[in-house]
Amino acid sequence: MNLKGLFKSNxxxxxxxxxxxxxxxxxxxxxxxxxxPAADYLLKNNLKNTLYYLFIMVLxxxxxxxxxxxxxxxxxxxxxxxxxxxxxKIVAHxxxxxxxxxxxxxxxxxxxxxxxTDNYATPLQTIIGNSFSLIMIIGVLFQLNWSLLVLTVVLxxxxxxxxxxxxxxxxxxxxxxxxxxSKLLKAIDYWMGGMGMILGNVMTYALxxxxxxxxxxxxxxxxxxxxxxxxxxxxxxxxxVAVSQNTFHSKAGMPTAIxxxxxxxxLLIVAIIIWALFFKYVKDKH
Numbered sequence: 001m002n003l004k005g006l007f008k009s010n011x012x013x014x015x016x017x018x019x020x021x022x023x024x025x026x027x028x029x030x031x032x033x034x035x036x037p038a039a040d041y042l043l044k045n046n047l048k049n050t051l052y053y054l055f056i057m058v059l060x061x062x063x064x065x066x067x068x069x070x071x072x073x074x075x076x077x078x079x080x081x082x083x084x085x086x087x088x089k090i091v092a093h094x095x096x097x098x099x100x101x102x103x104x105x106x107x108x109x110x111x112x113x114x115x116x117t118d119n120y121a122t123p124l125q126t127i128i129g130n131s132f133s134l135i136m137i138i139g140v141l142f143q144l145n146w147s148l149l150v151l152t153v154v155l156x157x158x159x160x161x162x163x164x165x166x167x168x169x170x171x172x173x174x175x176x177x178x179x180x181x182s183k184l185l186k187a188i189d190y191w192m193g194g195m196g197m198i199l200g201n202v203m204t205y206a207l208x209x210x211x212x213x214x215x216x217x218x219x220x221x222x223x224x225x226x227x228x229x230x231x232x233x234x235x236x237x238x239x240x241v242a243v244s245q246n247t248f249h250s251k252a253g254m255p256t257a258i259x260x261x262x263x264x265x266x267l268l269i270v271a272i273i274i275w276a277l278f279f280k281y282v283k284d285k286h
Contacts, residue, residue, distance in 0.1 A: 006121070009082040013074055018128065020071045025132035027064035031057050033140055071125075079121045177257060187264070237263040 007014045038053035134156055141149040203222050210218050244259025 006078065006082050006124070009085060010078055013078055017071055017074050017078065020067045020074075021125075021129045022132045024064050024067045024071065024129060025136050027060040027067065028133060029136035029140060031060040031064065034060070071129075075125050082121075180257060233267070237267065240266060 034053050034057045038050050038057065041049040041053065134152075137152065138149060141152055203219075203226075206222060207215055207218050240263040241256060241259035244262060245255045248255035248258075
């Protein structure tokens, strides 16, 4: 993921997003800057001019909120279209190269792209918007007092350098999370495959224990129960992962990995209970 690719996914929309972000910065700056003349006129008992500036401040605030909402909607579409094109390229690469498991493909197509969205696309919008706000604030501060401008520039430089200093550590941590999540998905993949093999043997054994004239009905009942159990298992597992993501207010790698671990532990407990019930109640009568 890069800025050039994000821009190329829809040039006109991205350009409009930049313009709207600039207008948001202008509206926010004007809303704060006009407070001074409004207060000055209020001290002079000039109610007419005070109300005039207050009206403009409120108008700027409303425009800022409206433009911000439009930007969020348009930027989300821009990012999703770009992510969709990346997914198509990744799938084409998988089919061309081969050699990767379903778990690895799932990790690359979902978790890794979610991490890119949370760690790159979303901060990029914030950086662009804050850059415009910084430019507007610099202009206002220069007009008020140059010493305030110097202080703001120093603080801005520190703020910009801090993420760069932490970038290597953050990238290493994200890479480690992706690797661990991929391992966990592989384990679940193998575990589910083993459960499928066990279920096949259980169905065969169950059908062998009933009268031959009921085999067709028994097979239909077991298939229905299997599908229902699978649907319930998927729903419960998805709910556990969703709760984890909602707790951390993110769909990035770490919340998803934690939710997947909780789901795996839950399924493991269910499997142990089923195994214990099997040994307690199912007896071979051969």
